[in-house]
Amino acid sequence: MTTFNNFADLAAARIQMADARENTVEAYDGAFIEHTDMAKLSMVDEPMAADMPDADMVRGAVELAIGTIFDVLKDTRMEEFAQQIAWGMVNSFHMTARIVERREDDAAKKLGELVRHFDPSEIYAVELEETQEHCQTLQGCRESLEAMRDHASDVYHVETGRAWTATRGSQVSNNGVTASQVNGRDYLAARAKQKRDRLAPEGPMVVVSGGQEGWHDYEMIWEILDDIKARIPNMVLGTTGMRKGVDRMASSWAQKNGVNTVAFMPDRSHGNRAPFLRNEKLVKLQPVEAIVCEGSGIQSNLAQRLRAAGVPLHVRRLKDQMAQTEQSKMWA
Known part of the structure; x- marks a missing residue:
């Protein structure tokens, strides 16, 4: 373990790590740009001459904020809490981006209404211009927040070996650098509307589902997924959304390999029938292939349905795992 004599040295090391992430640099450069000459964050306030933050400084700050938590708590009695703290920090970027996205959606709706109801008056022209400026300002802020979230998520993944997964909503990125993690409801809604957008990733679906308890052999799961991806390079991963066990192993593999993920959570409004529906x-x-690992009757039901539909199926049981190692303990 590298040791540091002071916080300044630690910070410098972390910033070097941030600079080494080429994809992250690209994402920041593409996000932290001004879409308009003036910034307008509210329809009430006047536009202001404010620039976007410096992308390099923000990148260094995010790396420090997330990474340093792991650095300072490592090998201490508080080490086990670093992951929980960092998860919450990544989630704060995600939730803030979602709030801004909702404001952006509202502005876009208003802009659409103005365009549909043309008025040759000067008042209309001013309102149209201000609404467009407002919408573009929010778009830039959202894209920047998403770049920060994706970077923070990447640091979390490197430090823990586990993919950061949003508990609410979808984690999608416009920069094409980070693999998306889409909520199943968003995905199904997008398909129902025949929308070809970022909430409906294109590609053959490969389904993974497994129990949460007793699973540690991530290498077995990753090996199967590696083989599938070699045959189906444009695959999309569909999981049953569990935050532990096989689903989490698969999600981490997807993030590591740049594969978009759709998490199909059961709709609890249907009660006990929810997982089966x-x-x-x-x-x-119509998935093209599936991996189902021992769990409960839910996994058994899914395996039966997949077999009946003629989907190529890999079934794995707890006893199929290799002996637990120090590295695989983190998945148990």
Whole structure:
């Protein structure tokens, strides 16, 4: 373990790590740009001459904020809490980006209404210009927040070996650098509307589902996924959204390999039937291949449905795992 005599040395080391992430540099450069000459964050306030933050400084700050938590707590009695703290920090970027996105959507709706109801008056022209400026300002802020979230998520993944997964909503990125993690409801809604956008990733669906308890052999799961991706390079991963066990192993593999993920969470409004209705929807999406690992009756039901639909299926049981190692303990 590298040791540092002071915080300044630690900070310098972290910033060097940030500079070494070429994809992250590209994402920041593409996000931290001014879409308009003036910034307008509210329809009430006047536009202001404010620049976007310096991309390099923000990148260094995010690296420090997330990475240093792991550095300072490592090999101490508080080390086990570093992951939880860092997860919350990444989530704060995600939730803030979602708030800005909703404001952007509202502004875009208003802009659409103005365009549809043309008025030759000067008042209309001013309102149209200000609304467009407002919408573009929010777009720039959202894209920048998403770049920060994706960077923070990447640091979290490097430090923990696990993919950061949003508990609410979808994690999508416009920069094409980070693989998207899409909420199943968003995905199904996008398909129903035949929308070809960032919430409906294109590609053959490969389904993964497994129990949460007792699974540690991530290498077995990753090996199967590596083989599938070699045959189906444009695959999209569909999981049953569990935050532990096989689903989490698969999500981490997807993030590591740049594969978009759709997490199909059960709709709890259907009560005990929810997981089984979710399984039915998964099969209707016509996956091209699937991995189902021992868990509960939910996994058994999914495996039966997939077999009946003729989907090539890899079934793995707990006893199929290799002996637990120090590295695989983190998945248990």
